[in-house]
Amino acid sequence: MNDDLYQANIIDHYQHPRHYGHLENPDIVYHDVNPNCGDEITIELKIEDDVIREASFTGHGCSISQASASMMMEEIQGKPLAELRGWGKEEILDLLGVKIGPVRMKCALLPLKTLKAGVWGPSNWDGEDADDM
Ligand code: ZN
Numbered sequence: 001m002n003d004d005l006y007q008a009n010i011i012d013h014y015q016h017p018r019h020y021g022h023l024e025n026p027d028i029v030y031h032d033v034n035p036n037c038g039d040e041i042t043i044e045l046k047i048e049d050d051v052i053r054e055a056s057f058t059g060h061g062c063s064i065s066q067a068s069a070s071m072m073m074e075e076i077q078g079k080p081l082a083e084l085r086g087w088g089k090e091e092i093l094d095l096l097g098v099k100i101g102p103v104r105m106k107c108a109l110l111p112l113k114t115l116k117a118g119v120w121g122p123s124n125w126d127g128e129d130a131d132d133m
Pocket of ligand 1: 038107
């Protein structure tokens with residue numbers, strides 16, 4: 001896809017987020033914010049045998065943060081936690097497919113940060129969204 005198509009894809013996910021809403025009896029609920037931009041994400045997960053069986057999110061904020069969450073939710077469903085533990089900036093930027101500047105990096109990575117903090121604890125996030133990256 002070229003940049004325009006990626007851009008259109010981001011807007012589509014922003015306007016029609018996938019896996020948006022609440023799960024029944026989620027195993028994990030975790031909320032995090034990106035105060036720089038006012039983005040908020042709450043993820044809900046159902047986990048069985050260390051695999052994500054269902055994933056959903058709610059939140060609001062800029063198009064990058066919400067599209068990133070929507071795309072990530074589609075990807076993580078059915079994936080083993082062991083694989084997701086290795087996810088970082090690269091995986092999310094691959095999904096988004098556009099160049100993300102330093103200011104928007106925290107927006108793009110908020111969903112992954114929320115996921116990792118929810119599953120493994122806030123100390124699992126090693127600051128990949130730091131401004132100097
Ligand atoms: Zn944002």
